[in-house]
Structures are given as structure tokens and as C-alpha cells.
Amino acid sequence: MELLQRALLTAFSTLTLFYVVVKLSLGYWKRRGILHAKPKFLWGNLKGVVGGKRHVQEALQTIYDTHKGQAPFVGCYALLKPFVMVLDLELVHNILVSDAGYFTSRGLYHNIQNEPLSGNLLQLDGHKWRTLHAKSVGVFTSSNLQKLMPRLLEVSKILGNRIGDQKLQKLNVSQLVDGYNVEVIAALAFGFKGDQAEFREMSRSYWNNFSLWRAYLALELPLLARLLQHTSYDELAANYFYNLVHAQLYQQRLRDRQPLQNFLQLYSAPDDALSDAQIAAQAFGFILAGLEPLNATLGFCLYELALQPELQDRARNEIHEVLQQYGGQLTADSLKQLKYTKQVLNGKYCNSLQDFKQFISFFIVETLRLHTPYPFLLRRATKEFELPKSVFVIARGNNLIIPVAAIHRDPSIYTDPLRFDPDRFEAAAVKSRPAMSFLPFGQGLRGCIAMQLAEQQLMVGLVALLQHHKYSPCADTQIPLQYDNRKLLLMPKVDILLSVECVDI
Template sequence: MDLLQRLLYTALSVASIFYLIIKTSLSHWKRRGILHEKPKFLVGNLGGVGGKRHISSVLEQLYEKYKGQAPFIGCYAYLKPMVLVLDLELAANVLVQHTNYFKERGVFGNAPHDPLSANLLQQDGADWERLNSVVCPTFVEKNIIQMLPTLEKVAGAMHRSVKQSEPHNIIPINKLVDCYNIDVISTLAFGVSGETFLNSDTEFRRMARSYLKDFNIFRLYFLMYFPNVARLLRYKNYEQAATDYFLKLVRQKLFELEWSRIDNRSSFFQMFAELKRDRNPKRRLSDEEIAAQAFSFILMGLEACNSAMTFCLYELALQPELQRRVREEICGVLKGNENGMDKTKLEEMNLLKQCLYETLRKHTPYAFLLRNTNKDYEVPNSIFMLRTDNHLVIPIAAIHRDPELYPEPNKFDPERFSKENVQRRHPMAFLPFGVGRRYCLAQKFAEMQMLVGLATLLRHYSFSPCRETPIPLVYDNTRLVLAPKGELRLAVQRV
């Protein structure tokens, strides 16, 4: 009996301590006297995320509820206190004006034991500063334009793939653009010729789809609260099989380049390989660092480009007149297209670009940007202060759907991105690629990649809803990047 009593008392003590820790964590903003959304036990303000709700809708709800009451509010990502930025001027200060206070993203990485995490997204501090200074020159416009012929080649393979599927003209669009973007990444970031349109079950595609370890709420708590302990325990974000595959692939391609003596800059991989031979040891990249930068195209670009291209084609399918005007523009620009696309021709596709931007606004792939304060920051023109190690969330999807910035936000209207309308809005009103010192370096390339793919498809095919097309659209709440639930099928007809 004494043993049972002791076990009972021990269990009650542990439960009480656990309860007090949770209550203390969830009272952080109340103790500081900061306006905040009342949290729920364990889940904070993320109740239903991954099930009934997507993170985009949760942040949009908080943004609409508190906007105008304060420059920011407190909220909770499970037990982690977070700052939700509501004011566009504060967002500008965080991302552009006062970036010395917000140098870090605060995303967990463990490069010594998880080499693929040695990428620009997951690095902070001196490691990021060095890596950014080395890699940034790779993404200058002159280098990016050289990759247009390769993009056209991959887009041509996509065109032939659709052509061969006739007369079966009901196509899962998200799978089609996934093959395109996978082949672009494999060719330009890893130096491997894409074959996904011939065989959708390539090893590269399997690894690009299965690199992330099974994730659960307890791991999330652990990584957010005890990142240094996680590093000591050698925690890895990525599956060992995927890490081994990408490292082996990169080393093999580096060896082939070394022996072939190919000296050109027609892919990111070749430019990364040049950095391995840099005479300055501080600028020299190791094999692991090259693999991490190549992998970042999968990590940050694959799902985002899939999302934008899929939703753009979906929206144009619902507006046949707009689609016709876009097609006429593309055909007019590419008339007599003997020499392929070039920078000038892409720039002339104004309406297509406006449609892409409007898609990124209405269906923003990543709902938020993350920043971490590295020293105390007094919010200008207010009584508020952000403390060191406050984690900030800038809800870009909510900003993109703010009716004061974009009237009738649920309406798909590319005219919002005419030159005149863009100039009327706040510079922080459109942030799909971020802005400031930690913006997406590959922004111009990603835009070019999507425009080439969309132009190729819309030039040769018309898209329309079919019986299997979901209207209204249903999002997959289980994924971080905004994506349709299941296959998004459209009827495709050759023009």
C-alpha cells in the first residue's frame, strides 16, 4: 500500500510540476502586460492547425482581430511565446531599416551532424554572414539569364509530356508542374539531367519528397525551447538516406566536373563548384556546403513554385477571358520565336507576370516570415520594447489579404499589380519572397522559372474546369506550404 501511495504522490507531483510549467509558459505575455490572444492549454494559439485549419487562416484571423490596436501582439506557437507583427512600418523596420537588431531567423539547424542544414535558411550569425557573402554573387541577373535555355528545354519536355497524354485531357496540374520544377532543380542545382517526365519515380524525386524526418509536436517543443541541447544530442532534421543520397550525388558530379574541365556558368551547380576551388579559404565551399546550397532549392523552392504555378493555372481556368488575353500576349511576344526566350521577351509578358504576382498574393505559399531579436529593440513612436530573443512572426499571407490594401481580397484581379497600383501601396504590402538582407536570393530565378513554365503551357494549351475540379478550392491543412488538397485536375485542350 505504501508503494502505491508513493507512486500516486510521485505521479501527482510530476503532473503538478508539468502543469505549472505550462501555465507559466502560457502567461508570458500577461506578465509583461502585452496585448495578446488568450492561449489554449498546450496548443497556445495554434489549435486546429494541421487538422481543421491551415496556419494561414489562423494568422489571418489574429491579424484581422488586432490590427490597428498595437504595432504587435503576443501569441503562442504551442508553448513558445511569439511576437505577431501587425504594423507595416514595424515590418519595414524589422526587415529593412533596423536589421542589425533582427539578424537571425531562429530556424533550427545542426550543420556539423546534419550537413544539409548548412544552407542559408537555417544558418544564423557569423556562419550565415560568411555563407551569404560567398553565395550571393552567384545569383546576379547576368548568371540567371544564362539559364534560360535550360529552362526552355525542361519546359519543352513538359509540353511534349502533355501532348503525349492526349486524348486523355484531364490532367492533375499539381503533378505536372511538380515534374517540371523537380527537373529544373535537378538540372540546374545538382547538375543532373532531369528525367521525371519519362519516369515519375526517379530516385531524385523520391529523395526530394522524403527528406524530412517524421515531425511531431514534442520534437517541435524541444527544438524551439532547447536548440543547444538538440545540437548536443546531434538531432537531425533530415532523413539519413536522403542526406547520404544528396551528398553522394554532389561529390560524384563535382568529381566529373573536375575531370571534364568544363568551364562555363550555365548552372548554379557549376558556379558552386567554382567556389570549391576559390583561392581564398574564407570563400571556399566544402562538398557538404555545396550540397546544402543545392538542397536549399528543394527545401525552399520546390513546393513554393509548385503552389504558385498550380494556383495560377487554376485561377486562369476559372476566368477564360483573362486566360485568352494572357495567351494572346504570350503568342504576340514569342511570335517568330526562332531564338527562344530572352530577358526582353519575358519582361514584355506584363499580364502573365501580373497573374503570377496576384497568385502569390491570393495563395501565398509561405504564410509568414520569421525573425529573432538579437538585442533589445525600442519600437519607434511607441512605448513598446522587443526583448532579446523574442521570436517575431510577420504574417505575410494575412497582409496580402488585408481588404484595406487589396479590396475584395478573395477576387483574383491581376490589375492590382499594374505599375500605378503597386506604387500606391505600402512597400511592405507584398512580401512573397521576403525583403531586406535576408530576402530570397533566388527570387529572380524563381520568377523566371515559373514564367517560362507558365508561358510554355499557356501558349500551347487552354485550361478549363472539369467535373473533378474543386470549386471552391480546398487547401491541404497538413502542409506548411499552401497547396491544394489531393490532386487538382483541370481539362487541358491543345490550342
């Protein structure tokens, strides 16, 4: 009897302590006197997200729509973790650009000693990130990307050939664009040209051991996670990519004075070269940060164009008019001449691939707005920040979330925001919108360092896909399209299937 009483008392004490911890955690914003979204016990403001009943973007959109205009930011909770959701675009500019020195951290988990691939630019913070970023800036220059363009175009030809020349067929577009992007990353990031079946399999399986709860605890208690040797990625896949880079670097060093063909060469250049382990982490970063967003963007773009054939024909006609001047071949020179398919965001057309960062396809830009792959940006305040002309203070250590997809769907910024309309990015329309209203790649110090490469990869892929083929919905096309609630990124719930017809203009 006494033993039962002790057990009950222990259980009651444990539950009481748990309840107090939860209530204290979910009372953070109330104690600070900050406007906040009312949290649900234990779930914070993410009820339904963990179980896959709704996408995290839906939860963020609700908070944004409810509180926008009431304050520069609003407090919210990811489970028990308090976050600052930024609502004001001027404050977004402060955080990402003008006062970015206060917010150089993302707060993501990494463990370089036990998981070398986590030492990439996406995951690192602090001094390690600053050192690596300084060495990486010179890698992603326009001149280097121009030198790598022939290899990218070589891969894009495989994409067109893979579709074939059948008059009419049903095609899994999601698998098609995945094959293209995997081959681009294998070639440019890893310098790999062999049989890519294993590479493709590993690029899909590195999240096999992912657990949302373990990832959450690693973010909350990183010191404990490192002590317990927590790893984020599947060991088999991580070892594969790590060993592949080392093998490629070994082969590369046996060959002297070879032309530039991949990023391994740039990262291992004699001037301030990275270690082999660091290079492996950066190569893996191409898969971690780029593969799924690139797949989603190209897939969503073809889906939207299939629903609006007049826009699709408009792009294809221009592609053919330009390519006729170059023997029907997509080349670096022909790519420069595209007008409608390439649109400058600041109102000027580009005259050189060195200015490639200034333009992107009307279609790709609008796809990135409507189907923003990364629906939010994360930052952490590394020191206390007092908002200009305000009594509000963001405390040191506060985690911030910038709801990018919600901004992209704000009707006060984009009229009829759920409609796919590439002409939103006419030069005059772009100039009429406030700064920070379009952030698919982030901005400032911790913006995507490979943005120019991503734009180039998407641009070349879209041209190759549209050049000889026309896309339309089929009986198996999911309309309206739905997102996969189990993923943090905005990804299609099912593969995008379309009817594809070979055309000649």
C-alpha cells in the first residue's frame, strides 16, 4: 500500500511539474507584455501541424492575417518554443539587411564532430559560419557560373531527350524534374558523371531517420543533443556523400590544369582552400537546401502553365524565335537574348550572363511567389535589438520567423494573390510594391548565397522543358493542387502528372 502511495505521489508530482513547465513556457509573451497569438496547451500555435492535419504555412498564414497591422511583430509558439513573427516589412528590412548584424544566426542544429555534413552554410552559425561564408562568396561569382554554364546546358539536353518525341503521353513531371536537378547537382556540386542510380537513391533517403520530436529537442537542447551524439541524417546516405566527395577530390588532384567543371574545384582552389570535410559539407548543402525547392518550383511552374496554355504558348514562341538564330540550340549566347522568358526585376534587360542575377523567368518568379518553397525564414537575435522609433525590444536569444509565403499572398501587396499571373513582375508592377515583398531566396547576409545558380538552373531547365513539348492536365492531374502537410517545405502532396505532347513550331 505504501509503495502504491509513493508511486501515485511521484506520478502526481511529475505531472504537476510538467504542467507548470508548460504553462511557464507558454506564458513568455504574456509576461513580457507583448501582443501574441493565444497558444493551445502543449501545441502552442501549431495544433494540427504535428499530426499532419494542416501545413505549417496554414498556421503561419492565420497568425499573419489576424495580427498584421496591429504591431511590428507578434509573439507565437512552435509547441513550447516562443517565436517572434515579423509582420512589418520595414522591420523585415531591418532584420535581413540594415541591421543584419544583430540577426546572423538561424539557430539550426549542427554537430560537426559526429556529423561532418552538418558543417554547411545553411546550418552553421557564429564564427564558423562567418569564416565559411567569407570563403564561399568568391565561389558563387557570375564569372564562375558563366564558366560552368556549358556543363549545365549539357545536362539540360538530357532532360529534353528523356521526355522523348511521342505525340501524346502521360508523364510524371515530379520525377522528370527530380532527375534533372539530381543530375545537375551530381555534375556541378560533386563533379560526378558516372551511374547516378545510387546517387539519386541517396539523395532521396538522407532523411530516413528524421523524427520531428528529436529534431525539436535538438533545437531546444543542442548541448544535450551533442552530448547524446544526435544525428540529423541517415548514416548510410551521409557516409555515401562524404566518401564520394573524398573520392572525387582524390581523382581531381590526379589531373592537372583541368578546365573548371564543378564546385569542388572552386572550393579546393589553393587560395584559402577548405578542408576536404568542409568541402563535403558544402556539396551536401546543394542537396539539403536546393534539391526539393528546385523540384517543387519547376513542377509547380509546369502545372500552372498547363492550366493556362496561352501563357505557355507565349513563352514557347519566344524560345523558338530566339533559338532559330542559334541553329535551334540552347547556348549561353541564346539564353542571353530571351526577352519575355527572362525578365529583369529592376526594369532593365540584361546584356550579359554576368548580370544573370538581375533576371529570372516571369513564370519562375510567379511560381516562387505563389508556391514559395521555403514558406518562412528563421533568424535568432544575437544581441538585444530596439526597434527604431518604437518601445519594442527583441531580446537577445529570441527566435524570429519571417512568414515569407504569407507576405507573398498578402492581398494588400498582390491583388488576387492566389491567382497565377506572371505579369505581376512587369517592371512597373515590381517598382510599385514595397521592398521586402518578395523573398524566395531571403536577403542580406544570410540570404541564399547560391541564388544566382538556382535561378540559372531553373531558367535552363524551364527552357529545355518548353522548347519541344506542350503540357496540359490529364485525368490524373490533381486539381486543385494540394500541399504535403507532413513536410516543412511547400511540396505537392502527390506527384504532378500531366499530358505531354511533342510539338514543333
